[in-house]
Amino acid sequence: MSNPGIYGLALLVIPLGASPLVWLLGKFSKRLRNYLSGIITLGIFGLSLGFFPYVQSGNLEFLTREVGDVVISFGLGPFSLLMVSLISLLCFLASIFSPSYLKRYEGELNENKYFGLLLGFMGGMIGAVIAEELFTMFIFWELMTLAAYFLITFEHSTDSIKAGNKYFLMSEGGALAILAGIALLWVTSGTTQLTELQTTAALDPEFSVPILSLFLIGFGVKAAFFPIHSWLPDAHPEAPSPISALLSGIMIKVGLFWIIKIFWELFSVSASWGSTLAVIGAFTILIGGFLAIVQNDIKRLIAYSSISQVGYIMMGVGIGTGLGLAGGIIHLVNHALFKGLLFLGAGIVVYVTGTRKLDDLGGLGREMPLVFGSVVIGALSLAGVPPLNGFYSKWILYQASIDFERGFAPFLLVAALFGSTLSVIYITKFIYSAFLGEKSTEIERYPGWGMKTAVAVPAILCLGLGAHPRPLLQSIRPIIGGIPVFEGTWAAYMAAAFLLGAIAVGAAIYLLVDLKERSTRKPAFMGGENEETIDTERYFPYVDKLDFKVYPSEIYNSIKSSSIVNWLFVAEERNFIDPYVAVSWVGKAFTRSLRWAHNGLLSRYLVWVFSGLIVILWLLTTQ
Amino acid sequence: MVGSLVFDFFVFPGLLFTLAAGILASWVVRKVSALIQWRVGPPLLQPAYDIAKLFGKENIIPKGGAEWSYIIAPLLGPAGLLLASIILVNSNYLGTSFIGDVIVVLYLLVLPALSVVVGGMSTGNSLSAMGSNRELRLMVSYELPLLLAVTAAIVKSGGLKLAIFTARPVAASVSGALGFIAALLCIQAELGFIPFDTPEAETELMGGPLIEYSGPLLGLYKISNLMALLVLPLFLVTVFLGGFSTGWGALWGAIKYLLVLVGIILIKNTNPRLRSDQALKFFWYGAAPLALIALILAVVGDLIGIGWV
Numbered sequence: 001m002s003n004p005g006i007y008g009l010a011l012l013v014i015p016l017g018a019s020p021l022v023w024l025l026g027k028f029s030k031r032l033r034n035y036l037s038g039i040i041t042l043g044i045f046g047l048s049l050g051f052f053p054y055v056q057s058g059n060l061e062f063l064t065r066e067v068g069d070v071v072i073s074f075g076l077g078p079f080s081l082l083m084v085s086l087i088s089l090l091c092f093l094a095s096i097f098s099p100s101y102l103k104r105y106e107g108e109l110n111e112n113k114y115f116g117l118l119l120g121f122m123g124g125m126i127g128a129v130i131a132e133e134l135f136t137m138f139i140f141w142e143l144m145t146l147a148a149y150f151l152i153t154f155e156h157s158t159d160s161i162k163a164g165n166k167y168f169l170m171s172e173g174g175a176l177a178i179l180a181g182i183a184l185l186w187v188t189s190g191t192t193q194l195t196e197l198q199t200t201a202a203l204d205p206e207f208s209v210p211i212l213s214l215f216l217i218g219f220g221v222k223a224a225f226f227p228i229h230s231w232l233p234d235a236h237p238e239a240p241s242p243i244s245a246l247l248s249g250i251m252i253k254v255g256l257f258w259i260i261k262i263f264w265e266l267f268s269v270s271a272s273w274g275s276t277l278a279v280i281g282a283f284t285i286l287i288g289g290f291l292a293i294v295q296n297d298i299k300r301l302i303a304y305s306s307i308s309q310v311g312y313i314m315m316g317v318g319i320g321t322g323l324g325l326a327g328g329i330i331h332l333v334n335h336a337l338f339k340g341l342l343f344l345g346a347g348i349v350v351y352v353t354g355t356r357k358l359d360d361l362g363g364l365g366r367e368m369p370l371v372f373g374s375v376v377i378g379a380l381s382l383a384g385v386p387p388l389n390g391f392y393s394k395w396i397l398y399q400a401s402i403d404f405e406r407g408f409a410p411f412l413l414v415a416a417l418f419g420s421t422l423s424v425i426y427i428t429k430f431i432y433s434a435f436l437g438e439k440s441t442e443i444e445r446y447p448g449w450g451m452k453t454a455v456a457v458p459a460i461l462c463l464g465l466g467a468h469p470r471p472l473l474q475s476i477r478p479i480i481g482g483i484p485v486f487e488g489t490w491a492a493y494m495a496a497a498f499l500l501g502a503i504a505v506g507a508a509i510y511l512l513v514d515l516k517e518r519s520t521r522k523p524a525f526m527g528g529e530n531e532e533t534i535d536t537e538r539y540f541p542y543v544d545k546l547d548f549k550v551y552p553s554e555i556y557n558s559i560k561s562s563s564i565v566n567w568l569f570v571a572e573e574r575n576f577i578d579p580y581v582a583v584s585w586v587g588k589a590f591t592r593s594l595r596w597a598h599n600g601l602l603s604r605y606l607v608w609v610f611s612g613l614i615v616i617l618w619l620l621t622t623q
Numbered sequence: 624m625v626g627s628l629v630f631d632f633f634v635f636p637g638l639l640f641t642l643a644a645g646i647l648a649s650w651v652v653r654k655v656s657a658l659i660q661w662r663v664g665p666p667l668l669q670p671a672y673d674i675a676k677l678f679g680k681e682n683i684i685p686k687g688g689a690e691w692s693y694i695i696a697p698l699l700g701p702a703g704l705l706l707a708s709i710i711l712v713n714s715n716y717l718g719t720s721f722i723g724d725v726i727v728v729l730y731l732l733v734l735p736a737l738s739v740v741v742g743g744m745s746t747g748n749s750l751s752a753m754g755s756n757r758e759l760r761l762m763v764s765y766e767l768p769l770l771l772a773v774t775a776a777i778v779k780s781g782g783l784k785l786a787i788f789t790a791r792p793v794a795a796s797v798s799g800a801l802g803f804i805a806a807l808l809c810i811q812a813e814l815g816f817i818p819f820d821t822p823e824a825e826t827e828l829m830g831g832p833l834i835e836y837s838g839p840l841l842g843l844y845k846i847s848n849l850m851a852l853l854v855l856p857l858f859l860v861t862v863f864l865g866g867f868s869t870g871w872g873a874l875w876g877a878i879k880y881l882l883v884l885v886g887i888i889l890i891k892n893t894n895p896r897l898r899s900d901q902a903l904k905f906f907w908y909g910a911a912p913l914a915l916i917a918l919i920l921a922v923v924g925d926l927i928g929i930g931w932v
Contacts, residue, residue, distance in 0.1 A: 436695075
């Protein structure tokens, strides 16, 4: 590539151009449409990998053109390239997952629209990441929001439209904040181009607080940290599963990307901003974790865990040292991988059984060993179990919070550690109730090869990047300007060997004691009776059928009823921590106060008309 | 390299050592308890006999339960404790320590409780489900003060490496001592000992999560308990009391370990059982503030540079 810039623009143009093409192509051949979207996303991923050598030394500028007063500019930096490759990888996984997943709707919905929007969504995200000028970024940001809105409401159910509207209105509120921030920046600093902002034009100190707050809120709505997270747990479960994987895997990361970029690359902000972000992150970890524990909807549980994990990234970013940024960015990458995997895995569960309720699921591990294995890897990675990649990034974050020279830094460490304990607890609920447990639902259909590949690939990446994290470190080296040196070595290989050894020893014990031969199956006893011998008619005359199933929701509810954290769950149930509802309350209160005037009586309306006329005439005559 | 790994895994800090030391520790627990209650107590090898007997018995799998998780769950506990033991002992004995091994050990110590929860949920028995329920709640309650106390120790010693903790005993300071007390109470709950044995409460739940388990699988749970008796006090000794080293240091370490163990046994034998909600209140309103004070003191001491705070 003699002039890589030309090819760089292809990253943006190809998905956007292919979006209507795929939409139209689907009218003629569904197979061709599926192949084309797979090939395009994979091609973009390959192309983005090819760019890595070019951004090691510095940013790559593609195009800067002045249109009237506005400058349109695109370019690639090491961080945005990392984002582009993540976006295209997850979009590829989603596009090979989707053809079989869409069979769930049995042709009732417009699948062509789905694939067209998927590529448009991808183009919007890539554009929002590679834009080097803030207004350009804003256009693609809105494209991303809009495409995501139509994808979330794709199922056209009442719930999905409600969730989609909530997402859209909150996002637009955020977008207004971003727009106001950009305008304010333009007025005060005279430019919105990132390169100029970085080099010549400084942030006006008088306006730095409003500008940065506007950006934090605006991008924060997408990044979904507490307390502006509330669209996420509604929108994620209602979207089709591959779309949830994209929303949680990367769309919220685009928000985080801009927070990192604005706060650390463009303006090196004061330490108090960093502390604010870190503390927000710590609260987000804990609140997301606690709320995830009590969810009984498989996708809602993972959605709340996304909020919790966003807290980790925010914490690392807020710490802001080389180590903290490294931990935050690596956790961002890792979270994209394992959360994409978990949402796709949940998608397979939904596809196979047709339900999202954890209590109705169970025993799928036996039916789908490959999917089960992949999801377990993703779950362990989420919980941060060594030697997987989730542990690696969390480990850097722990070290960063220890080195952070602030009095409250140890409390960040406690929040991060406790968040990990919570994640172990909720992810056990997910794995147990869906894949282990009693088999309780009939399997409607089995997953196709595309679905299996889409969960196996990120699982392999999670394993590989956990045992061999060097490529990750290499790719973030230019972002944070060198890798901070860790003393000592993390013996990932050794831990992996030991864990495998422990499993082998366990298997050996089972073989040694001849467990299979020696096992007999008998019903469980309760109070001297068992399921078979119990005289139901005599003891439980009003019960149709005694239910011996153990429901995970009931087991985990004991945490909910614990007096100390109960207030949090009550607050969540009654929407006390939901700014969307709060705004709607304010709006309702305002309109209610005017309701008396709008009562449908003609005589009253005539009074308003004439009094208005009198006021206008009076104003006109006195001027 | 491979040879030493195999040796590590199977012989010295690994399987054989953990089992032998666990059996010894279990004997100490039973003997001291017997002495407190004016009984004679069992012979030295009684715990080993018990386990050998369990491994010779038939295995009953409950029909209404979830077979897979019922069989896999008992393995989690011993596997986690084995790894924790290897990391702990090696970092003390050989000084091979990596950054973050405290965290790894904390993670691994969650596994035994988790294995009890998953095992209890998969038996299809409502009593064991209730036990799992209580175990989860107990986990949420003791994890917070434990993490606060360990973080206080981390601040005090200034790093995430176990080898750093052993350089100077953390408990030789006000914050370290407070943290040690809080952590000791948490270890009591993590071991499932009275006063925090609500999940297994024999008198009401008849063994709780383990009610349906029999034969080799129950034996694995017993092995997990044995190993926990070694690993959890050893974790406290390493993090708060300066660990142990080679030579005479090993003997001194063993004495410290025994003191912690006997302390745990004394608490066990002189207290009544707390209700599940009382345990939660105890940890969140009692132990957690204590550990929080320890952490605040440690941070203040670190900032103004006074060692003994």
